[in-house]
Amino acid sequence: xxxxxxxxxxxxxxxxxxxxxxxxxxxxxxxxxxxxxxxxxxxxxxxxxxxxxxxxxxxxxxxxxxxxxxxxxxxxxxxxxxxxxxxxxxxxxxxxxxxxxxxxxxxxxxxxxxx
Amino acid sequence: xxxxxxxxxxxxxxxxxxxxxxxxxxxxxxxxxxxxxxxxxxxxxxxxxxxxxxxxxxxxxxxxxxxxxxxxxxxxxxxxxxxxxxxxxxxxxxxxxxxxxxxxxxxxxxxx
Numbered sequence: 160x161x162x163x164x165x166x167x168x169x170x171x172x173x174x175x176x177x178x179x180x181x182x183x184x185x186x187x188x189x190x191x192x193x194x195x196x197x198x199x200x201x202x203x204x205x206x207x208x209x210x211x212x213x214x215x216x217x218x219x220x221x222x223x224x225x226x227x228x229x230x231x232x233x234x235x236x237x238x239x240x241x242x243x244x245x246x247x248x249x250x251x252x253x254x255x256x257x258x259x260x261x262x263x264x265x266x267x268x269x270x271x272x273x274x
Numbered sequence: 275x276x277x278x279x280x281x282x283x284x285x286x287x288x289x290x291x292x293x294x295x296x297x298x299x300x301x302x303x304x305x306x307x308x309x310x311x312x313x314x315x316x317x318x319x320x321x322x323x324x325x326x327x328x329x330x331x332x333x334x335x336x337x338x339x340x341x342x343x344x345x346x347x348x349x350x351x352x353x354x355x356x357x358x359x360x361x362x363x364x365x366x367x368x369x370x371x372x373x374x375x376x377x378x379x380x381x382x383x384x385x386x
Contacts, residue, residue, distance in 0.1 A: 165317065200379075200381075202378045208373065254317075262308060
């Protein structure tokens with residue numbers, strides 16, 4: 160149980176393109192979803208926390224207009240990287256949790272490469 | 275603030291060797307402690323957890339004991355396999371937060 164599906168797993172696109180990444184909880188309702196960014200050989204950096212039906216809470220230094228997060232239902236959150244540039248290339252990982260007393264369940268990540 | 279310190283990698287071992295990956299933490303109160311594993315190109319998977327002092331988390335032959343006196347949660351496995359090659363992250367959640375604080379990760383490479 161507690162499966163989180165992330166799609167797509169790999170994206171290569173031209174600079175200036177907007178890219179949408181989906182994160183779905185397949186067998187549970189996620190009250191909260193998280194978006195992380197991971198640089199090579201680095202730990203995860205929390206970008207934002209999203210609760211269903213409300214605006215996402217962004218971490219300091221993360222541009223909310225650059226990284227648009229929508230959490231329209233209890234099973235789906237999306238991250239849109241707007242007008243992506245090569246410096247946005249990274250591994251993006253989402254996670255979801257039922258409530259604050261339970262561990263987060265992670266998606267398999269999305270490798271984003273901007274040419 | 276909370277922090278997690280892991281030993282730097284990579285840790286390189288031969289198959290069937292004994293594994294220890296050190297993890298120490300700083301936190302207010304009594305955090306819950308976790309080990310996550312990340313296989314190449316994948317997201318993180320929860321490996322094991324412990325929620326109070328002296329608890330031992332175990333899974334797939336890995337184990338870690340919550341040591342409050344030394345603020346440590348070292349990961350151990352008696353006999354590693356090539357398939358254990360991955361990056362291992364120690365993490366904690368403290369207080370009422372549901373956002374984990376991660377260590378930097380330790381890469382494990384197991385040779386046949």
